[in-house]
Amino acid sequence: MLNNYMHLVTAIYIANLRSTSRELASNYTDHFKRYLLGVLDLYKEAKLQSVHHACLHLEQLLVGLGPVHSWRAWAFEHFNYKLQRTKTNMRFGACLLSVHATVTDCAQVNLS
Numbered sequence: 001m002l003n004n005y006m007h008l009v010t011a012i013y014i015a016n017l018r019s020t021s022r023e024l025a026s027n028y029t030d031h032f033k034r035y036l037l038g039v040l041d042l043y044k045e046a047k048l049q050s051v052h053h054a055c056l057h058l059e060q061l062l063v064g065l066g067p068v069h070s071w072r073a074w075a076f077e078h079f080n081y082k083l084q085r086t087k088t089n090m091r092f093g094a095c096l097l098s099v100h101a102t103v104t105d106c107a108q109v110n111l112s
Contacts, residue, residue: 004038007031015058018067025062032056 011031014024032055039046058068065071 001042004035004042007035007038011035011055015062015068018069020062020067022063025059028062029056029059032058 008031011028014028014031017024036048036052040048061071062068
């Protein structure tokens with residue numbers, strides 16, 4: 001069980017390095033696959049989830065986009081930037097945002 005856990009730890013460590021290479025990306029996939037096979041072997045009732053499948057594609061992203069820290073939160077940082085620039089006239093709650101609301105819809109609200 002500890003050996004299986006160490007495969008997960010190693011995969012996460014590799015994925016979060018500040019530099020990457022094709023070899024490191026391949027090592028990430030190898031460790032993550034070993035972890036998944038270990039989970040299925042150790043826990044017979046376990047079922048793989050879609051997030052496990054998505055993690056198997058990280059090798060392609062590491063090779064194509066580089067280190068994860070440089071692109072993982074860009075969309076959220078961009079959204080936060082847009083939210084900070086939205087004029088609310090300090091009336092908190094006047095513009096309710098949800099996951100489905102867009103910043104442009106919020107900016108068009110007349111807050112006179």
